[in-house]
Amino acid sequence: MVANQKRREFIATVGAVSAFGVAGCLSGDENASGNTIKVGVMQPLTGPLGSVGEPARDAAVLPAQQVNDADIEAEIDIQTEDTQTDPQAAVSAAQSLVDADYPAISGPLSTATTLQVLQNVCKPNQIAECTLATAPTITDVDDNDLLFRTSASDALMSQAVAQLANEGMDVSSISTFAINDSYGQSLANAFADAFDGNVLEQVSFESGQSSYTSKLTQALSGDPDALFIVAFTENGIKILRDFYSDFSSDTEILATSGIYNPAIPENVNADLTNITGVTSVGTGPSLDHFNQAFNDEYGSEPGQFTWQAYDATATLMLANAAADSNDGAAIKDNMRQIANPEGTEVTADNLAEGVEMAMNGDDINYQGVTSDITFDDNGDVESGTYSEYWFTSDGALETGDQISID
């Protein structure tokens, strides 16, 4: 990672005095004036999803930093909480956000924590929630319209992968290899339903195992044309290492967003040309600007769920500005207002201006990182556009044709 060299510079002026000053006094209760926009961020920073949640948290606080660095009237007040990848801890963390008067929650990541937080905290307290969870159940859940999401539902994602397999790659038999949690199970099942052909084996694996060779053997035992892998980047590296060490690259590999990461080639160190994947990232108008900003700030490439996390916080911030109040019900009413068409386009590039415009009551249309972000009646992103991606023989990650699902 060459770009890694670029580290953040320290603000040298941060001296011991300001460091230990009570900043809490500064950010006090100014919500009456409408100049403080409060957004709570919840991501799993520890527990099984910790390695996915940390970069997502970094991305989720980025919009606030951008706006606070700009010279505008509003100040963004962010509090981050750790869900510990545990529904109980998540509810407790969400409750503490409510106690501190945060009207909206950006996150969390997993379906279980999202639903627990929705039912136990958001619905009773009228808090807007913008999740990254991908399960189809999120679409239909009875949420008083408080729940939005910036990531694509598995229902659509699986159709996109199936379409690619059936039409783009002419695969007639396939096995699935999915992580044994709600993300993996739900995506693999939805894919098996959508795929037009033989699904030979549906193998599930646990995270953090020392070897996946046995389970890969099982998945490949019927000699399928292709293997569909649903994994987070971390498992993906290990699975691909095991795959290329013991199995023939004649088997095509179909992948989702977990493998869409430029860190894969240098860690796997093999010819990855048999991988074809589908990602929902790569179509958003703000993508390049976000990638650059993330890299500048954190010195690493943005990974899975960072794009969606950025959009989640950005939309909640803009809706808060448009509502001109730290009130969850008002924020949810403004989510479509700021994200859906009609209005001046706002991207990651001019987010601070966008906040100002929203505060002034101008009609804006947020153009996100993952897509142009248009929320439908269920609070899902409407855009069913996905990109095909692959690795070249010298290890570059390339994005290509778009796949549209209606």
Added chain:
Amino acid sequence: MQMSDFYSGLRDSVGDRPLLVVLGVCVLILLLDLVRQLSSGALPARNLAIFLKNGIVLGLIVGLAGVGLSMIYSILGFANFAHGDYLTTGAFAGWMTSYMIAGFGAFGLGDLFLIGIAGDATTVGVGAGVATTPIAILAGLLVAIVFTVFLSVAIDRLIYSRLRDEEGITLVFTSLGVALVLRYLIAFVWGQNSTGLTSTAEPKFSVSSIGLQINAHEITVAVCSLLLMFAVHYLLQYTKLGIAMRAMADNRDLASVTGIPTDRIVRSTWVIGGGLTGAAGYLMTLESGTLAFNTGWTLLLLIFAAVILGGIGSIYGAIFGGLLIGVASTVSLVWLPSGFTQAAAFALMIVVLIVRPNGLFGGVTTA
């Protein structure tokens, strides 16, 4: 002598335990089914060979780590829940050394320190492996052992030694605290990511008749674990220290009365147990090629299962238990859905304990 004990125990149990007969029939049915599946082609021989190979490699690592756990269990009388995190700590120390040596000059020390989990020292760039950088690997293994020895003795001095007279359960939960501290200190320094660590360009040896491939790292792991196991066996069986340890495991007060310096024995136990654990952590990473802050914690339940299945205090039990657990967790794929492989290993342990309440080698304390 131990083996004959084992067989006579087995003979006794058949007499008064119809349960064992039932179990035997079940095993026989499974074996027959295996043969049927192999001959009908439902299960290709290559698949079974891969299952067995992976199971054995995993089993050797679990066994090696289990020997340390088992010794401490029998001599100090408590289950060390921090054992898995000793393993992780050893692996991190060892791999940091390997990276520092293998990538010296090519990358900054800070990047090498992070062993590719963050920073610029990439797997491909450093290319640590048995064939490519043998000295770095050897040095790493030694540092992993030495560091874990140092760590376990230090923690014993600092914490466990003050609780010598307390009940086992107090020590168990103290060790759970130690486990949390170690694990999350590693997460604090290295983060929670895990990336590739080892070179993938290792020589491979294939058994062409069944299409099985064995790579140099797997062979290294097998050879090193077996050597270490034999070393411990020799130590316990034929040295004065070993005899004293066995005496202490049998009866601590009696050992103390007969003039065995119990404090020194305790320290030696930590030295040997810790060293083996560090080695297990390093070797496991060499084989799997990835390392994360929770690697050892994830493995801990399997290590416990192996130790208990073999019988607490018996090093052969730990090794044999490790192999059984390892093989059960892979070969079970032949019959069970893929989500149940760990469940199969645990179920095997429960079944064995029902038939032999003291574990397979139970009643034979420390060797």
Added chain:
Amino acid sequence: MSYTDRLRDWLLTDDAALMLGVMTGLYALFTVFGTVLGLNFAGIVSTLQQITFFAAVYALLALALNLQWGYAGLLNIGVAGFMAVAVYTMAMLTAPVNAPAGGVPGLGLPIWVGILGGMTVAAVAGGVVALPALRLKADYFAIVTLAFAEIIRITYNSQLFQTFSVAGFEMGTGASRGIPAPTNPVLSLYYTDPSNYSAGTTAFGSMVFGAFGAIGLDEALVVDITYTLILIGFLVLYYVLLSRIANSPFGRVLKAIRNDELVARSLGKNTRWFKIKTFMLGCALMGFAGILWQGSQSLITPTQFTPMLTFYIFIALIIGGAGSNTGSVIGGALFAGLLFQGPVFVSRIVETVFSLGTAPNTFPDAVAGLAALRVEPLLAYTLSNLASLRFVIVGLVLIYLMLKQPTGILGHRKEIAASIDITERVSRENSVTPHKAR
């Protein structure tokens, strides 16, 4: 009034005073935390409600565990598994027959049937484990219960049982996505339609909401407080029940078994049967506590029942002092306050109070600052990685508590198996009065 009576009364009030003292201390601590965080009145009340909630559920579970471990010496480290069995059974029995979108079909039975069913199945599961496993020594028994709990969790997580049918009845576990829990009955106390709050409140609801709304506490908080009060009610029931059991002839046999099983057996007690009964009762109580806790929170998933949950409950029991019911309650409160929520609040405060600007991205970069005699990079790095450090703090507090009080806060109290305390050298006039156990 005899001397023993007075002694007993004093001890009893002392126990109550101790519990009250611990809770007051925790409340004071968290009020300070809340004030530092800048919470308003409702925020602080809600914080205290949460502390009480977790203190109550951990106390309930610690009490049930104390019956098994403290009194009968049965080392059960599969608590999470037995809780899972009860909670899942309850949810599967009560889930609607025609599942809504995203739900799981069930038998549609009333909630009390579900709760009784859950407790029964947990007890049966306990029996199934204990029957063969009790021949094992404590350590082996412990690992069997742990393995059992893991098998249970893996089974509930498996897609194999996502939905299945038994004798024509459709039901399922929902696999990793979990199964929705029935609506909390407390809600119907306040709302005419618990699934839709806007449909209006009941007469009682309007009254209570009005009263609390006047002092700035909103509806959601009032509902939470009500449920927490109900939990405290059950906690009192558990405490009384278990204290009575401990004092009964049955309890004395248990204590005798714990002290010396051989003696108990040679006195003609069928110790094995006593142990199995205790284990099953303990599992049923754990199951009910699990239903009260995890079953009250809208969705039940396998990730809620990891071995860590069991360890947490054990920590609560151990820091309170195994063998003492009062200790279990105090342990539950201390665990919830000092280990479960305390570090979270401390890191939250550190995050709000200290603001160090941008942080270096890696540990070596942070330490490199030290070479240039600058501490801020390391502090800033620490601040941005507090989530990991929080668990380090939990570990350190645990080690400290163990070193300070190896037998727990009340572990030094010896409870006597005999109905007459022969160690007590006091006036003998009325010494036949049973010595009250705590």
